[in-house]
Amino acid sequence: MENVKSTFKEVASAILPVTIVVILLQVLIIRLPLEALLQFLIGVIFVGTGFFLFLLGVNAGLLPIGELIGKKLPLTRKPWLIIGTGLVLGLAVTIAEPDVRVLANQIDEVSGGGISRNILILSVSIGLAIFVALAMVRTLFSIPIHYMLIGGYSVVFLLSFFVPEAFIPISFDAGGVTTGPMAVPFILALGIGVASVLRSDKPSSGEGFGLIGLASIGPIIAVMLLGVLYR
């Protein structure tokens, strides 16, 4: 029960600030009809309820399971299994991400139908999957993260000279969009789990992070490559 109580407090502190700011703007500046404000407040109730259930659920399911799988994987001593897991997970999670579909529609529009939704979703997923797998390789072989970040973003900058301008904002958008609220806790926990086994000599130094950051590079490169091919 203590858990439920503290989660409730946390939700209140999360939702109230944005609600208060919006109400202040409404009262001081915008003065929209009451009906619109009421509709907003209904939304606040939904968001609050959802936030509460989500936090409870993630703490009971996705986080411990992600970490557990992350801890078990290195014990198999099969690098291909760890890398393969990263690849499959990256693919599955991206294809399922709702925001990726929204992005796919936007790109359909910008390219005048030249890049179909399915091709985009597939290439973004493959881009993300490859980088999740690379991030696993990095953890396995203790490659410093900045080598990979600098390498990845150098490729991004090089490509940007060859990409039609309309594609540049969308490619960077793709990097942010692919990691949704469902995938983040799981991938985060997985990375922490894997690192906790491999780096047991250096406890709690935050080595498990970086998976999401590296994963974001994949979709940027994927969309840019599409842009180059499309031109």
Added chain:
Amino acid sequence: MNLHIFQGFGEVLIEVTMALLPLVVFFSVFQLFMLKLPKERVLQTGLGFVLTFFGLAFFLQGVHIGFMPFGELMGAELGDWQYRWAIIPIGFVLGFVATFAEPAVRIMNEEVDRETGGYISSQVMLYTLSTGVGLSIALSMLRILTGWSIWYFILPGYLIALILIFFSTRTFIAIAFDSGGVATGPMTVTFIVSVAVGIASVTEGRDPLVDGFGMIALVALTPIIAVLVVGLLFNRKAGNQNHESES
């Protein structure tokens, strides 16, 4: 009065099912072949998945019926206001508080707090990310007012981030770049983008579609810089103590 409550909820449920399904399958395969957890743990995990499912569904529904339409109306009003420059500070404040309500940000902050043993507390993370997102929204508003190309923001931004890497520790680098992906969630992106679309729709010479582009890119960028900068402050404070291995 004509209030929408469950309008479009079916689509949201399908979306959330699609997002959760691969993770359930993933867990099931591992459970069968590797984890072999006892029944109680499986039940507990199952319950966790169910709560997560309904939690995200209600959250997204609330964003769709409440935050999104209100954001768009609000944007249209703000864009017509006589003090148009005021959308820059207002944008900062909106971005700052919207980050508080981002589920993935909460989870990330708690994990950082736990993994670093409180060295980087969840409060520090929250204010850092909020400031980062706030700045990105302020910059986006500036872009809507001036019509400057997204290039002028993205390119220097990532260059700054890459340069800061050389002065940072591994821990902060990893957390910083993770933060970029984490900050772009349904609240920040859907709500704030709809405010921006509202403003762009009443601003002459702005195409809401085009101005919407690149906004997420900025939201993904500024938290990286914010965390790296805080990392520099931490390191300076710690002096030459070797709390962690230097990169």
